[in-house]
Amino acid sequence: MHEEFLRGGLEDAPLPSHADRRALGAGNGHIYVKRPMSSVRFYGFNTRMNPLSDRRVRQAFLHAIDREAIVQNVYFGQYTLARGILPPGTLGFNPKLAGYAYDPQKARDLLARAGYPGDAVCRPSRSGRA
Helix, strand or coil, X not given: CHHHHHCCCCCCCCCCCCCCHHHHCCCCCCCCCCCCCCCCCCCCCCXXXXXXXXXXXXXXXXXXXXXXXXXXXXXXXXXXXXCCCCCCCCCCCXXXXXXXXXXXXHHHHHHHHCCCCCCCCCCCCCCCCC
């Protein structure tokens, strides 16, 4: 899509995450316009199977992922994190909702309380269930 935009086939296109915004606007007739967009990236888990059936394990996942670092380092700050199920700019968005903080120690504590202390790894048993 971005290549088609550069060839002149599109009037508008999202920036690829690797693009340098300064290069896009440097004398080539293109103007970078930042505007709100709604986009959702969702990763679902089967919570009916162990170990994800335990809420503490799911919460540990949330605390173990540094989402802000992903936005800044992978997507070069192009996105705003949703701190809940509704992203900013949508009806019902609650700006007071804090979401889950990146906290590796809390993730370890939650896993330990769920029965996965230290460097324990969730491995499937011989029956194929975790």
